[in-house]
Amino acid sequence: MxxxxxxxxxxxxxxxxxxxxxxxxxxxxxxxxxxxxxxxxxxxxxxxxxxxxxxxxxSKEELLKQALDRALSSLESALVSAQAQNPQTPEEHLQQLETLIRATVDVLIDELPSATLLLRLRGNTELERAALDRRRKFDHAVARMVAAAADAGDLAWRSDTRATTRLVFGMINSIIEWYRPGGSLGPKQLGDLVVAIVFEGLRH
Amino acid sequence: MxxxxxxxxxxxxxxxxxxxxxxxxxxxxxxxxxxxxxxxxxxxxxxxxxxxxxxxxxSKEELLKQALDRALSSLESALVSAQAQNPQTPEEHLQQLETLIRATVDVLIDELPSATLLLRLRGNTELERAALDRRRKFDHAVARMVAAAADAGDLAWRSDTRATTRLVFGMINSIIEWYRPGGSLGPKQLGDLVVAIVFEGLRH
DNA sequence: GTCTATACTAAGATAGAC
DNA sequence: GTCTATCTTAGTATAGAC
CATH class of the missing domain: 1.10.10.60 (Homeodomain-like)
Structure with a gap:
């Protein structure tokens, strides 16, 4: 072995x-x-x-477990790296969110196959439910980070912080549906694009 | 029957x-x-x-076909309703996109089960590939509408119109992952939220 | 590290009764 | 509109040889 x-x-x-x-x-x-x-x-x-x-x-299930562990560990690392920032000013909170967004984009690209598997889980077995639980813990930590940024001001989270966070990370996660390595868009550029849309929007 | x-x-x-x-x-x-x-x-x-x-x-496949037809027809209707606007000014182009976004959100909510099925298709059979082709035609029509709005000015589509469109509609489509009827957020409010994020972003 | 052979279970679909 | 019984194929997993 x-x-x-x-x-x-x-x-x-x-x-x-x-x-x-x-x-x-x-x-x-x-x-x-x-x-x-x-x-x-x-x-x-x-x-x-x-x-x-x-x-x-x-067993077949062990193959699933291997891949889910890999994806979850990578995402958790991305979160930890952003949490290390300990922001004080509103602007620092924004920078922390930007760090998280870029790190998440990088993980989705680096671990495209296993991240795709994780994001498509339905929770039909004990193993899948355990993985979804772990993912939910990640989501809650993200939500806390967003809420802290909103509390610090400088963020127009439009009353419903929860739905806004879901939409923003829904956009980020949707990358797995179409991004393929070797295209014209690199991880850095895609991170730039996501950050620009999320913070500035599309209107001039 | x-x-x-x-x-x-x-x-x-x-x-x-x-x-x-x-x-x-x-x-x-x-x-x-x-x-x-x-x-x-x-x-x-x-x-x-x-x-x-x-x-x-x-056959089992006929059940799939029924649902996919329903979802695709609804999405195509949403597109047609936005296309009817024939915009001239930059501001009218923005309004057309807003109409499309709201109509898409409404379809995703109204046809949640069949829309979910459509958005998760992998194209493993002839029937699935035919449905994905029809969806691609829809996506291309959306892309043309977005490009027209960008050409008219007033839209910061950030060099890569294609990736931006994918991210925006990735955000919209991600609604199916968490939206459930009966929650505190109605279709109208969710449409407001999506439109606000897409056009204005989250920074104050 | 891979093979053939096999045990056991469940899949999609049909026939024909009620 | 639903039933039981059945055909055929394919699934997960194991045993034991090379």
């Missing part, structure tokens, strides 16, 4: 390792949904038989 | 009609995904046996 995440030069017999299997699984989970993806489909994509998959993981 | 959509008082033997079956199916498609939803699950939700479903529709 070579648990190495990115071994630079693999030892031993060629073939697939755990990371390969997870990557193939996540791609298929995103295309067909977790429930509708069979172990046979994952095996087929890797060019091996079904039972070869069970050499790497104990 | 009583094809009535909302018969005020049903004739004949009590039980489920086509609309009941479609509604149950859509709810389950949204929760588990189309592929992962079995006809047996639909039957169970309605309290009947599997084969009772096949009295109302010829």
């Amino acid at each position: 070579s648990t190495t995440v990115h071994s630079p030069a693999r030892r031993g017999r060629p073939g697939n390792d755990r990371a390969d299997v997870v990557a193939a699984a996540v791609a298929l989970f995103n295309q067909h949904g977790y429930e509708a993806t069979s172990v046979g489909m994952i095996a087929e994509r890797l060019g091996v038989s079904k039972s070869a998959i069970y050499h790497h993981v104990a | 009583s094809t009535t959509v909302h018969s005020p008082a049903r004739r004949g033997r009590p039980g489920n009609d086509r609309a009941d079956v479609v509604a149950a199916a859509v709810a389950l498609f949204n929760q588990h995904g189309y592929e992962a939803t079995s006809v047996g699950m639909i039957a169970e939700r309605l309290g009947v046996s599997k084969s009772a479903i096949y009295h109302h529709v010829a």
Whole structure:
């Protein structure tokens, strides 16, 4: 069981390792949904038989868990990095939100497959509900940060802070629906664009 | 085959009609995904046996088609109503976009189940790809309307009109992820909020 | 690390009775 | 409008050889 995440030069017999299997699984989970993806489909994509998959993981659910952990950890790191700022003035609160928005955009792009999986979860199993709970904790921490910025003034959160926060992060999360690496738009530029729309709007 | 959509008082033997079956199916498609939803699950939700479903529709796919047609027709109507405005001045272009945004929000709320189904499509079958094609035509028409507004001036579409449009409608579409009827926020207020964020941004 | 073979379960759909 | 019974295919997972 070579648990190495990115071994630079693999030892031993060629073939697939755990990371390969997870990557193939996540791609298929995103295309067909977790429930509708069979172990046979994952095996087929890797060019091996079904039972070869069970050499790497104990169950189909373990593949889901791997990917969700990865996405959640990355998002939580983004939040922590913004929380480190400890803002005092209204302008510093705005800067903190900007940091959070850019860090979230970066995570969505860097972890596009696993983040996509997370954002499409429906909570149909215990594992999925646990992941959604963890995501809800993240959302609440974000909401607290936004509320603090609104309290400090300088932010037109338009009476309903909760709905506004959902809309803003709905916009950010929608990136996974269309963003593909290698396009003309890089992470930095996309972050600029999102921040500009959120804070300044589209009217001249 | 009583094809009535909302018969005020049903004739004949009590039980489920086509609309009941479609509604149950859509709810389950949204929760588990189309592929992962079995006809047996639909039957169970309605309290009947599997084969009772096949009295109302010829296949599982027909249930999907019904719902997607409904969502697409509603969205296309919203677009047509905005297109009827034929704007001349920059301010009229802005008003046209506002009309489109409000009409889209209304459709998402009024047709929440079927709109949710449409927005989560992955294009894994011919039917799904046909629906996605129809949705793409809608998106392109929206993009043309936005481009016309940008050309008329008065709109800070920040160099990349395409990405900006995607982000804005990503925000609007994200409504389906959390909006539930009966909350404190009505369609009108939500439309106000979206329009305010999109045009004015959050900074004071 | 991968294979074939197999156990067991559930899927979509049909036939024909009530 | 719904039922039971059935056909056929495909799902998750395991056993044990190479």
